[in-house]
Amino acid sequence: MRLPAFDYELPGNLDEALELLNTYGPNGKILAGGTDLLVRMKQGLALPTHLISLKALPELATIRESEVGLRIGAAVRLRDILTYPTLEDRVPGFFEAVSSIGAPSIQHFSGTIGGNLCQDNRCQFYNQSSFFRKARQPCNKAGGKTCYAWEGGSDKCYSVCQSDAAPVLMAMEAEVVVRSKQGERTMPLAELYSSVGERPLTLADDEMLTEIRVPNPGPGTGTAFEKLTYRSAIDYAVLSAGALVQTEGERITRARLVIGAVSRAPLGIPTAQNILQGRPPGDEEALDEAARAAANAAEAFIANNMAQPAEYRKQMVSVMAKRALSRALSRTGMTEAT
Numbered sequence: 001m002r003l004p005a006f007d008y009e010l011p012g013n014l015d016e017a018l019e020l021l022n023t024y025g026p027n028g029k030i031l032a033g034g035t036d037l038l039v040r041m042k043q044g045l046a047l048p049t050h051l052i053s054l055k056a057l058p059e060l061a062t063i064r065e066s067e068v069g070l071r072i073g074a075a076v077r078l079r080d081i082l083t084y085p086t087l088e089d090r091v092p093g094f095f096e097a098v099s100s101i102g103a104p105s106i107q108h109f110s111g112t113i114g115g116n117l118c119q120d121n122r123c124q125f126y127n128q129s130s131f132f133r134k135a136r137q138p139c140n141k142a143g144g145k146t147c148y149a150w151e152g153g154s155d156k157c158y159s160v161c162q163s164d165a166a167p168v169l170m171a172m173e174a175e176v177v178v179r180s181k182q183g184e185r186t187m188p189l190a191e192l193y194s195s196v197g198e199r200p201l202t203l204a205d206d207e208m209l210t211e212i213r214v215p216n217p218g219p220g221t222g223t224a225f226e227k228l229t230y231r232s233a234i235d236y237a238v239l240s241a242g243a244l245v246q247t248e249g250e251r252i253t254r255a256r257l258v259i260g261a262v263s264r265a266p267l268g269i270p271t272a273q274n275i276l277q278g279r280p281p282g283d284e285e286a287l288d289e290a291a292r293a294a295a296n297a298a299e300a301f302i303a304n305n306m307a308q309p310a311e312y313r314k315q316m317v318s319v320m321a322k323r324a325l326s327r328a329l330s331r332t333g334m335t336e337a338t
């Protein structure tokens, strides 16, 4: 498969990049590491006329400390996150998520955290060659009127957000900074996702993610990420779960659970907080209850959008949710606070 023709733009500073995004609108695409975008272009799923590279923008490629946590530039490579001093001890769940992305080749050479959070949703009927897709009418995501992943068809797109970093960052209540020529806004990471399969991000065409703010977890807090895959590398998640749990004395005070790779956006399970708050850390029944709540919430979204059977994925949600919560809980005694 060959890449379609495009013009390569290499802005030398952020203002220039934002000007280019503003000029090209929907015809311009940000090129970070290219490990998601270039594959889609080869498959004819994205046909931008201009690629705006982030390669010459050092301001987006640094990790900085602030009083409240880490400020990670959107173009920071995954490798630089994994080798950042103390990150694994401070936020092991985030470290686990980044370690699980693709393979060392993607993490080391090109994949970025911004590209990971902004990658397009995937579906087994959509992420295919144009030869494969020509066998039937286009699906919703390809501009058609039905979804082949939903039995009997649907007017909604059931593609899946496959970002591994997103679930645990959402559980940690991370924020993102978004810039355009018009200005800057900061919002919870959860608000980056639209829950619309055809257009999964809430970013306008002229907007760019510039920074991810990862809060210090605080004393007595543990984080964890669980990912179910068939292989140990180069595999998108069949399912994933990100969790944060905080304890004080002998009680759970905060619990955040987000299920990944099941729906159009990472799926937050707010009932986990209601179920776990006030319960003792050793209360297995409470963890099972929260895990069942996750399975119930996820059920409505799981379709035949991946090669793995939907029924299997439905059954595995509570397993992955409980594993993530248990491991986060086991880490609440460790010093994650800075």
Ligand SMILES: Cc1cc2nc3c(=O)[nH]c(=O)nc-3n(C[C@H](O)[C@H](O)[C@H](O)COP(=O)(O)OP(=O)(O)OC[C@H]3O[C@@H](n4cnc5c(N)ncnc54)[C@H](O)[C@@H]3O)c2cc1C
Residues within 6 Å of the ligand: 029, 030, 031, 032, 033, 034, 035, 036, 037, 038, 039, 074, 075, 078, 100, 101, 102, 103, 106, 110, 111, 112, 113, 114, 115, 116, 117, 118, 119, 120, 162, 163, 164, 165, 203, 207, 208, 209, 210, 234, 235, 236, 237
């Ligand atoms: C074989 C293979 C396996 C993979 N496995 C995984 C996996 O296990 N888990 C996983 O999560 N991902 C996986 N990926 C997807 C991808 O490699 C990673 O998510 C990677 O981190 C994407 O980063 P990138 O910099 O290469 O993104 P790019 O391809 O450069 O960009 C991805 C998308 O985000 C947009 N974008 C990039 N940066 C910004 C920004 N700052 N602001 C706004 N929009 C932006 C781009 O325009 C594009 O649409 C895999 C990819 C391949 C090819």
